[in-house]
Amino acid sequence: MLKLFNTFSKKIEIFKPINPERVTMYVCGPTVYNHPHIGNARPAVIFDILFKILKDIYPEVIYARNITDVDDKINDAAKKNKENISNLTQRYSTAYEEDMKNLGIIQPTFIPKVTDNISSIIDMISKLVELNHAYVANNHVLFDVESFPKYGEISKLKQKDLISGARIEVAPYKKNSSDFVLWKPSDNDTPGWSSPWGRGRPGWHIECSAMIKKFLGNSIDIHGGGQDLIFPHHENENAQSTCANNSILAKYWIHNGFVTFNKKKMSKSLDNIIILNDLKNKYRGESIRFALLSAHYRQPLDWNDTTMMNAENSLNNLYSILLNNVDIKPKISRQTNVEKNLLNDINTPEAIASLYSTARDLQKAKKNSLKSEIKGILLRESYFLGILQKEPNEWLQKSDLLSLTDKEINNLIRQRSLARKNKNFQEADRIRKNLLDNGISIKDEKDETRWTR
Template identity: 50%
Template structure:
């Protein structure tokens, strides 16, 4: 067990040695997706980053309890279900399955726990009742709200003053609030919306209370690490701290870890720009391991600009690694060879993954230059065991090389009219929320040599072979 892991704590704004409640265990909670659409590359970054952190923690500690939730009740989910005329579970189950498929393709291991909001309504109601009893929440016009002035430390995580927060666009103004900063813990549901019975009437939870309740039920207080994207610092994580601290009277979380944003070709991802890149579309352009390596190529606290050059560079890097591993495929791996100490030290130093990748290339050189069977075996074992901490180089070399090499230009299997018919049918199926049919049509177009990018202006068809070249 290591006492040398340091992480940048957003709460204190400095790197700190990791502190845990127990010397033999780490608890970590990461905010997962709201499941109303397919995962995009911005969703994939925390999935990959916290997967690496989980791998490191499992190496360093006897036990890690890692939870990553699914938000499966939300206004966007409700709207999608209403359009399709189906229960919200039809929408959420489909996109949860799709998220699992995409993350598996990126080499992301499943967390120990994947709690869903809809499975924790009793815990949410109990937590809200505790906040009311302690004088931190109140009922007004069938809503329950957290009273921000009751928690003087509010704003510490984001470093914002309440006046600045009020001036921001993310604070909802409502006549039933005692203070402009107060936020909803429970809201009423009309008959056409999902809802659950509660002491305050039929309704559904607010976003922020959900994570606090799931953490309390599964991990207890305080937790050791809470992670997520930088966009969650305010208001979501700020509100989580207020709720959790006021309900339990204890520290909510010891270390807050946030990954930075993903841009695309220098621009923020947005539907209006039509540059939201779905993971499953990118998987039509490159293997998942290349996408994973591209996501790891910039330090997690720095913005990452996604572009085809970055993806091509990742593919070329993996080609070099797997070419050498294919040459050493018959070399047996000795038992009990530990990961390289310099790679471990890089990861222990605030997840310096780019530094670990530099060292990984030097380990590859050691394998290439090894001139005895014993040295080759040691070098190969050290390379693979070290790369496993990053979730890399764990495939059979020849299969990986086959997937990584750009294919020859795909022959046109369909004429233009047939392609347009398939594209139109797929868009109709997508609009009707017939996900199974839409996926089948997407795969038919992929077989014909095309990938689809869904934009605000409609679907855009791109030649897969051209993007791979």
């Protein structure tokens, strides 16, 4: 039984699809004006796991993750680079897909691009105008927020609480400061398409609504993305889709938390944005993926100097256990503890703990028949998490040898002994966990602490 936290209801709910024979999911993809960063990777990895879970339960799962290749940020980047807009968007779309492949993410059913779906966007805008949910002003088409009394039901924001200028474009031609653009005019230097309202281009929010309708239907089971998209993007999507289709847009709204760096929000001004293209030059995709799963998806994930080292060393330890059992033929397994953890609101930290437990059981097993059974469980568990997908020998041969040195290990053990002597058991436990995360087992004896890799 799958349970998910629904942003709409603010509670964990049992997942009951609209049609159990055809489950639908849409996740907002990247705006392709630069290389993707670690924040872009988090929803891609989380919803990849959810896609696998759904596919294991239901006969058909349709998953769409879009590419936004029409946006003013793209126009600005192309102008700054003195580059053709199509070349820029194609280059960064390719970079994104390569990064996703490196993270072991399986291909969604559809990856629609905005530029391939302009006619569907125009059709939806025309319907909204026809139904008096949108109006034309100053060569723009805008959604009339007051025409939808339930506006704010996703973000739980009230009209009176909305602050003009806070991610909302202020313009004198709007009836209401919260009204948002569905279509805007384009000059000769800006991408544009013919429409009933003149040459122009779509607003950001309408793009997703139109592609959802075209590829998945009027109403879908799951709409996902980062928490930063709840308002205004998902709020506006919900409003325009509900009004155009006379039906709910999504039954479940799922949002992942932010990725921070050393407890600070990633931003250009702080120069602390972690680009996947830079990260993969030093670390393997599976290690990056493992690190992204270390915190519950709804919680912030803090990235720091030890994040990748811990992930790499944890995988080295797990692959070593598989290598020690490389000749054991795995027995086909049914539902595992990892799946039970993931069915409980995609609880990846608990799932990783369960996988560690299975790996330890494999390490301790004596009989080949038991090893076969446990190895089958471990491989099934690792499939859903998207790790341990390489050959153990290949992985360990290419290991970047990021393990702690003997000197570093002995230094940490001395620090732990001092912490225990001072009755600072929280610090002692933290150091012990750090050692375990790096594949180091310790055993306290009468006069000393012994360690093994």
